[in-house]
Amino acid sequence: MARRSGVWLWRWRRNPLRRTSDVVEAWILLVAWVLAVAGGVLAGVLTAGAMQQAAERVRADTHSVRAVVTQEAARGAVRPVGSALGWGTVRWTDADGSAHTGRTRVPVSAAPGDHVTVWTNGRALPAPPPASSADIAFQTTLGGLWAGTTTAGVVIGGAKLARTRLDRRRFAQWDEEWARVDTPWGWKTG
Numbered sequence: 001m002a003r004r005s006g007v008w009l010w011r012w013r014r015n016p017l018r019r020t021s022d023v024v025e026a027w028i029l030l031v032a033w034v035l036a037v038a039g040g041v042l043a044g045v046l047t048a049g050a051m052q053q054a055a056e057r058v059r060a061d062t063h064s065v066r067a068v069v070t071q072e073a074a075r076g077a078v079r080p081v082g083s084a085l086g087w088g089t090v091r092w093t094d095a096d097g098s099a100h101t102g103r104t105r106v107p108v109s110a111a112p113g114d115h116v117t118v119w120t121n122g123r124a125l126p127a128p129p130p131a132s133s134a135d136i137a138f139q140t141t142l143g144g145l146w147a148g149t150t151t152a153g154v155v156i157g158g159a160k161l162a163r164t165r166l167d168r169r170r171f172a173q174w175d176e177e178w179a180r181v182d183t184p185w186g187w188k189t190g
Contacts, residue, residue: 019173062122069088084107
């Protein structure tokens with residue numbers, strides 16, 4: 001069993017066949033894995049936190065108001081199948097008493113004079129309804145996973161690029177060594 005564990009650590013042991021590039025490659029791999037794991041987790045947590053804060057800020061700024069339909073919803077041919085909403089004009093009074101008019105999605109069955117609930121943002125403009133807590137949790141989780149995976153992928157890709165450059169350098173060194181070995185014998189291989 002001790003021999004098998006030594007196979008994994010051959011780049012770190014003193015060995016006449018070990019080159020400087022082998023030690024450099026071992027350090028690159030170690031640093032890359034640590035950065036990929038730690039950086040991926042950190043990027044995922046920070047992204048999820050930022051998305052959570054942004055969603056909560058939108059939820060805090062968005063509120064529902066009762067509005068009166070002033071123009072019925074357009075029943076145009078361009079409407080998603082099964083959609084019961086269309087674009088209509090509504091009028092509402094904000095909490096400070098100011099009257100506003102705007103276009104928003106209302107039920108297609110709403111006629112002028114009907115009362116509907118609409119959502120407005122912090123500037124008293126019509127806005128889509130805020131995302132539910134479950135939607136926010138799902139979106140922040142996906143965003144965190146995407147950011148963490150991307151960060152880890154970039155780090156591993158950079159390590160792979162560095163290893164490729166090391167391999168090219170090793171191949172060039174081997175070519176030089178073969179050229180020195182072949183020349184004294186008086187013939188070339190290949």
